[in-house]
Amino acid sequence: KLIQVTLAETEKLSHEYEGELKRLDKILKQLGIDSSLLSTTSASYLQVLADSCSLLEEDNIGRGLEVALSRALLQQADKAPSIASAKAKIEAVKIENLKLYSQLERLEEAVKLAKKEGDEDLELT
Numbered sequence: 243k244l245i246q247v248t249l250a251e252t253e254k255l256s257h258e259y260e261g262e263l264k265r266l267d268k269i270l271k272q273l274g275i276d277s278s279l280l281s282t283t284s285a286s287y288l289q290v291l292a293d294s295c296s297l298l299e300e301d302n303i304g305r306g307l308e309v310a311l312s313r314a315l316l317q318q319a320d321k322a323p324s325i326a327s328a329k330a331k332i333e334a335v336k337i338e339n340l341k342l343y344s345q346l347e348r349l350e351e352a353v354k355l356a357k358k359e360g361d362e363d364l365e366l367t
Contacts, residue, residue: 266292 298310
């Protein structure tokens, strides 16, 4: 049973890999590139393009990818003020925590001093 499940999973992954290869070949053909002539550097570049298309859910390289990338950049720019605000709030909380820890440290020192003085008073009586 385990062997059957493993074989089925392997076959499924193999089909997914073949599908991805076909998709990448389609992208290369759109670019007019023969995949057999690729060096590792250009292959890496094309992998970045393919990953970008996948991430942006865009099947076409060119204008479609540019539009999808522009949309993503616009969304990032729209979110920048709220991200900056959140970071500022986090920094404010950190500063407040430092103040509280400082106060707590002073209180601990005061308690230790009071305990020491109380112990000394008990020894004198």
